[in-house]
Amino acid sequence: MASSVAPLALSASAAAIRENPKRIGVGKRGDNLFFKGKAFGRVRMAVAVNVSRFESVTMAPPDPILGVSEAFKADTSDVKLNLGVGAYRTEELQPYVLNVVRKAENLMLERGENKEYLPIEGLAAFNKVTADLLFGANNIVVQEGKVATVQSLSGTGSLRLAAAFIQRYFPDAKVLISSPTWGNHKNIFNDARVPWSEYRYYDPRTVGLDFDGMLADIKAAPDGSFVLLHGCAHNPTGIDPTPEQWNKLADIIQDKNHIPFFDVAYQGFASGSLDTDAYSVRLFVERGLELLVAQSYSKNLGLYAERIGAINVVCSSSDAAARVKSQLKRLARPMYSNPPVHGARIVANVVGDPTLFNEWKQEMELMAGRIKNVRQRLFDYLSRKDKSGKDWSFILKQIGMFSFTGLNKAQSEHMTNKWHVYMTKDGRISLAGLSLSKCEYLADAIIDSFHNVS
Amino acid sequence: MASRAAIYQGMMWRGRSWAVGARSMSSWWSNVEPAPKDPILGVTEAYLADPSPDKVNVGVGAYRDDNGKPVVLECVREAERTIAGNLNMEYLPMGGSNKMIEESLKLAYGEDSEFIKDRRIAAVQSLSGTGACRLFADFQKRFLPDSQIYIPVPTWANHHNIWRDARVPQQTFHYYHPDTRGLDFASLMEDIKKAPNGSFFLLHACAHNPTGVDPSEEQWREISHLFKVKNHFPFFDMAYQGFASGDPERDAKAIRIFLEDGHLIGCAQSYAKNMGLYGQRVGCLSILCEDEMQAVAVKSQLQQIARPMYSNPPVHGALIVSIILSDPDLKSLWLKEVKVMADRIIGMRKALRENLEKLGSPLSWEHVTNQIGMFCYSGMTPEQVDRLTNEFHIYMTRNGRISMAGVTTGNVTYLANAIHEVTKSA
Numbered sequence: 104m105a106s107s108v109a110p111l112a113l114s115a116s117a118a119a120i121r122e123n124p125k126r127i128g129v130g131k132r133g134d135n136l137f138f139k140g141k142a143f144g145r146v147r148m149a150v151a152v153n154v155s156r157f158e159s160v161t162m163a164p165p166d167p168i169l170g171v172s173e174a175f176k177a178d179t180s181d182v183k184l185n186l187g188v189g190a191y192r193t194e195e196l197q198p199y200v201l202n203v204v205r206k207a208e209n210l211m212l213e214r215g216e217n218k219e220y221l222p223i224e225g226l227a228a229f230n231k232v233t234a235d236l237l238f239g240a241n242n243i244v245v246q247e248g249k250v251a252t253v254q255s256l257s258g259t260g261s262l263r264l265a266a267a268f269i270q271r272y273f274p275d276a277k278v279l280i281s282s283p284t285w286g287n288h289k290n291i292f293n294d295a296r297v298p299w300s301e302y303r304y305y306d307p308r309t310v311g312l313d314f315d316g317m318l319a320d321i322k323a324a325p326d327g328s329f330v331l332l333h334g335c336a337h338n339p340t341g342i343d344p345t346p347e348q349w350n351k352l353a354d355i356i357q358d359k360n361h362i363p364f365f366d367v368a369y370q371g372f373a374s375g376s377l378d379t380d381a382y383s384v385r386l387f388v389e390r391g392l393e394l395l396v397a398q399s400y401s402k403n404l405g406l407y408a409e410r411i412g413a414i415n416v417v418c419s420s421s422d423a424a425a426r427v428k429s430q431l432k433r434l435a436r437p438m439y440s441n442p443p444v445h446g447a448r449i450v451a452n453v454v455g456d457p458t459l460f461n462e463w464k465q466e467m468e469l470m471a472g473r474i475k476n477v478r479q480r481l482f483d484y485l486s487r488k489d490k491s492g493k494d495w496s497f498i499l500k501q502i503g504m505f506s507f508t509g510l511n512k513a514q515s516e517h518m519t520n521k522w523h524v525y526m527t528k529d530g531r532i533s534l535a536g537l538s539l540s541k542c543e544y545l546a547d548a549i550i551d552s553f554h555n556v557s
Numbered sequence: 558m559a560s561r562a563a564i565y566q567g568m569m570w571r572g573r574s575w576a577v578g579a580r581s582m583s584s585w586w587s588n589v590e591p592a593p594k595d596p597i598l599g600v601t602e603a604y605l606a607d608p609s610p611d612k613v614n615v616g617v618g619a620y621r622d623d624n625g626k627p628v629v630l631e632c633v634r635e636a637e638r639t640i641a642g643n644l645n646m647e648y649l650p651m652g653g654s655n656k657m658i659e660e661s662l663k664l665a666y667g668e669d670s671e672f673i674k675d676r677r678i679a680a681v682q683s684l685s686g687t688g689a690c691r692l693f694a695d696f697q698k699r700f701l702p703d704s705q706i707y708i709p710v711p712t713w714a715n716h717h718n719i720w721r722d723a724r725v726p727q728q729t730f731h732y733y734h735p736d737t738r739g740l741d742f743a744s745l746m747e748d749i750k751k752a753p754n755g756s757f758f759l760l761h762a763c764a765h766n767p768t769g770v771d772p773s774e775e776q777w778r779e780i781s782h783l784f785k786v787k788n789h790f791p792f793f794d795m796a797y798q799g800f801a802s803g804d805p806e807r808d809a810k811a812i813r814i815f816l817e818d819g820h821l822i823g824c825a826q827s828y829a830k831n832m833g834l835y836g837q838r839v840g841c842l843s844i845l846c847e848d849e850m851q852a853v854a855v856k857s858q859l860q861q862i863a864r865p866m867y868s869n870p871p872v873h874g875a876l877i878v879s880i881i882l883s884d885p886d887l888k889s890l891w892l893k894e895v896k897v898m899a900d901r902i903i904g905m906r907k908a909l910r911e912n913l914e915k916l917g918s919p920l921s922w923e924h925v926t927n928q929i930g931m932f933c934y935s936g937m938t939p940e941q942v943d944r945l946t947n948e949f950h951i952y953m954t955r956n957g958r959i960s961m962a963g964v965t966t967g968n969v970t971y972l973a974n975a976i977h978e979v980t981k982s983a
Binding site: 163212222393425436 | 588591633634638651700829836853854858865872873
């Protein structure tokens with residue numbers, strides 16, 4: 104239609120945008136009209152139709168991580184390696200659907216369950232097993248009904264609900280986030296209009312934790328701030344505090360009356376053990392602190408696209424938990440009404456069934472085990488082939504899917520341009536996308552980039 | 558704001574008085590009030606708690622078969638058999654399943670729509686109808702921060718919540734005429750005229766919720782023309798395509814009229830009712846743009862809004878929809894099944910009206926068959942509704958809205974008798 108009849112007149116801003124798509128125009132609403140007439144043999148009035156009021160909408164920047172995968176796809180080299188991907192791959196570098204998930208889905212299909220709306224807070228059976236998994240079924244806060252759990256859209260959705268809750272009930276509070284942290288954290292708090300500031304975390308000199316800086320910054324923040332902590336397997340660095348360090352953090356946080364806000368996206372996936380990975384959260388609960396936990400099954404059950412997780416708020420009374428839950432629901436209703444059922448049922452079936460649960464634990468150990476093996480192999484090659492005597496042991500100290508290599512932006516780009524290794528510009532590689540057979544190649548690439556590029 | 562800050566300060570003081578390591582006696586959440594009960598959920602809860610064998614639930618907003626049971630469509634089961642255990646669960650792109658989006662646009666805009674060919678529609682998969690409306694409301698707020706939204710009276714309650722949480726100011730426009738139990742067309746047109754040029758209007762594409770009152774085709778044409786004169790933006794919420802008349806093309810008529818007239822519309826689609834995918838949360842938000850370039854820009858911005866809300870949408874429901882709509886056999890099965898649902902509802906409307914007339918009701922019940930879709934705005938008062946519940950164990954929302962989906966051949970006579978009882982002396 105638009106191609107066959109040229110508009111007789113275009114507003115200046117519309118014309119400008121056609122010529123230069125990146126121009127940030129100030130689109131005028133309502134007053135700019137141009138005439139469009141259709142002449143296909145039908146008699147039609149030429150009536151003024153608006154130029155779209157979304158003229159001023161510019162192209163959003165490409166996603167830093169998706170861009171990596173897209174560039175990888177376009178690369179024709181047969182030695183290319185995609186280490187940008189934040190999803191688990193097998194040794195053959197294929198995506199992996201867990202056996203317990205297949206079993207659960209078949210069970211669900213056999214049962215022929217209906218597709219009725221879940222309640223706003225989600226599937227009750229799912230909420231129960233999730234709280235049990237995080238805190239331990241025998242944990243006193245679970246036993247006494249002090250945890251408000253609301254099923255949400257994976258980790259992102261849980262964080263967003265919590266952020267919206269913070270904005271509504273703690274409008275003067277800010278969230279402290281680690282430097283660096285997962286890219287989407289800032290977007291979430293920005294869109295929820297919750298102010299944030301960073302605490303030191305990554306020390307590029309040691310490629311480890313800047314613990315003194317972390318403590319100092321958390322101490323310096325106004326009392327009653329929310330402290331966003333990665334429960335295990337810090338993303339993007341892979342660097343976690345030790346148990347002693349977690350204890351010190353708990354001391355400071357208690358002292359400052361801060362509210363711990365855990366992001367737990369890798370429970371079981373980091374060390375291979377669900378309980379070990381929940382250490383930090385359970386420690387803080389034991390200290391009697393009220394806290395928030397955003398939780399996801401994307402990685403540990405491979406349910407990425409089902410969008411399944413939960414926001415959990417540990418309160419000092421069951422009455423507070425009930426009230427908090429009701430308000431979380433009130434925030435969820437105008438966002439999506441009620442959460443998607445499919446992933447919730449899979450989780451409830453797997454985690455709630457002793458046989459499947461044990462099978463799951465084994466599969467998880469395998470996944471975490473593969474990552475550990477790959478780390479070891481990469482470290483071995485790096486140590487062996489790098490003649491400079493540089494200490495690469497930080498690779499072994501890090502945990503989880505990701506490793507911060509210590510490569511800078513230019514060096515990371517070199518990895519891609521010369522070696523066809525795709526990673527994010529902050530030097531992060533996803534070990535989930537690395538196979539044992541490619542470790543030597545990767546080691547060569549890292550050594551070259553580190554020493555020969557500045 | 559001031560009182561919240563004061564409460565916060567108060568909590569701070571209490572906080573400092575805690576001993577380190579002691580379980581806190583007071584809570585951070587002291588100022589968190591319990592939220593009011595959801596008016597619709599409360600109905601079902603009360604129904605479930607009622608032990609009476611005669612109880613009837615006509616509050617439910619989900620389709621039931623003639624035995625009062627939820628239905629999973631056969632085409633859906635077929636599609637699920639294809640999916641189970643086969644495909645992996647990698648993240649969808651932020652905008653969702655392209656296949657599902659393609660098929661959804663064909664449904665809404667027409668199989669051969671030139672807008673689809675010209676790639677002028679910015680569209681993303683959404684969390685059913687709610688998610689589509691919310692994405693649009695947030696987008697409206699971000700790019701047209703001074704705009705408002707005009708919402709019909711009455712409307713689905715969550716519309717108000719959505720635009721409020723998106724911080725877009727709301728205005729209302731006349732819609733339902735309580736005297737005729739039909740459309741208050743004159744006042745509607747008046748309100749459209751009075752609104753400042755370039756206002757944003759929320760329109761129900763078909764089967765208005767909660768009244769079941771839709772404009773006629775001629776009325777839609779007049780509304781569209783007036784919209785052009787006033788340069789208003791039409792945002793269609795289409796939650797019942799196919800479910801209203803039984804024919805998806807017919808149910809999209811209002812949208813097609815506006816498209817013919819050259820409007821650049823926005824549209825929220827949901828598969829909750831017409832495919833029975835309620836709990837899967839699958840829908841589509843689309844915005845018709847001037848050209849492909851703008852559509853690409855708009856889509857990228859919609860994705861930017863979705864990313865910090867849920868990153869990317871759930872895959873399962875989207876797979877079901879794409880499989881059904883892109884397979885000719887499954888699609889024609891779906892069309893049959895959606896007609897069965899619509900026909901059952903239409904049949905129950907007829908039966909209810911006939912029963913009431915047979916009972917010699919002094920009131921007119923024409924509106925029961927004039928209205929369309931899942932809901933019937935009966936015109937009963939809250940007091941009459943309370944009597945229905947207390948004396949007859951009939952559960953519905955107090956605005957007099959009856960979910961025809963909950964009416965069966967087994968309970969329609971009982972329902973008619975009860976309604977007659979509470980309204981005969983009105």
